[in-house]
Amino acid sequence: MVNNGYLKRLMVVGEKNVMNQLVEFTDLGIKASEYLEEMLLIDLSKMNELNDKIRDIEKKGDDLTLQIKYDITSGAISSNMMDNLIALVDLCDDILDKSYFISRELRRMNYDYKLESKTAYTVMKAGYRTFKEMIGRNKVALGLVREILESTDTKSMKDIRLKIEVLEEEVDEMKDDLIDEIYRNAGDLPYIVFSHLRDLVHKIDDMLDDCEDISDLVQTITLSVTK
Numbered sequence: 001m002v003n004n005g006y007l008k009r010l011m012v013v014g015e016k017n018v019m020n021q022l023v024e025f026t027d028l029g030i031k032a033s034e035y036l037e038e039m040l041l042i043d044l045s046k047m048n049e050l051n052d053k054i055r056d057i058e059k060k061g062d063d064l065t066l067q068i069k070y071d072i073t074s075g076a077i078s079s080n081m082m083d084n085l086i087a088l089v090d091l092c093d094d095i096l097d098k099s100y101f102i103s104r105e106l107r108r109m110n111y112d113y114k115l116e117s118k119t120a121y122t123v124m125k126a127g128y129r130t131f132k133e134m135i136g137r138n139k140v141a142l143g144l145v146r147e148i149l150e151s152t153d154t155k156s157m158k159d160i161r162l163k164i165e166v167l168e169e170e171v172d173e174m175k176d177d178l179i180d181e182i183y184r185n186a187g188d189l190p191y192i193v194f195s196h197l198r199d200l201v202h203k204i205d206d207m208l209d210d211c212e213d214i215s216d217l218v219q220t221i222t223l224s225v226t227k
Helices: 004-039 044-074 079-112 118-150 154-184 191-225
Strands: none
Touching: 004 044, 004 079, 004 118, 004 191, 044 079, 079 191, 118 154, 118 191, 154 191
């Protein structure tokens, strides 16, 4: 008969294997963020190419999501942990989905739309500088998510989670400041520009929220399987 201690170790190994697979999402997310930073430079000769690269990353994320969910439901995973692990996979994939949404909006606004208002151009350029700063912090947060996924020490996880929280709060402040600026200039902005900047600042902020939610869920799962 297999003893309870062995079963517990087996379940921990199963859940840790899932964490290790999820690391690939962080690498894909960082690469997508780097491409978004390039798109924010508004080089029209590269806009389509960069959008396609992010689309390919999003597709890789979808394939990875299907594979990991299959491993979760068919592997050595405790049944009460399956929902948390599947939610964790969805959060990781959601970051890539948001990256692709942002890339498509950047392409549409700069490749297809002809901006003629000087004020709108100035506000949009300032918004894009803020986006670049926010995405830079997203890259750092994704690196910390990688660390927390690879960690086996609960104290270290708490420290990493606090660092992600600080980044999320910084990005939240940037978002609020930019939204204030958008509304101050709303009377001089075409609605499409107003909507573009407002939607994207929320999407980028949401990616940091996802990083924070991932770190919380990893801690929850780790504590559950190590009790």
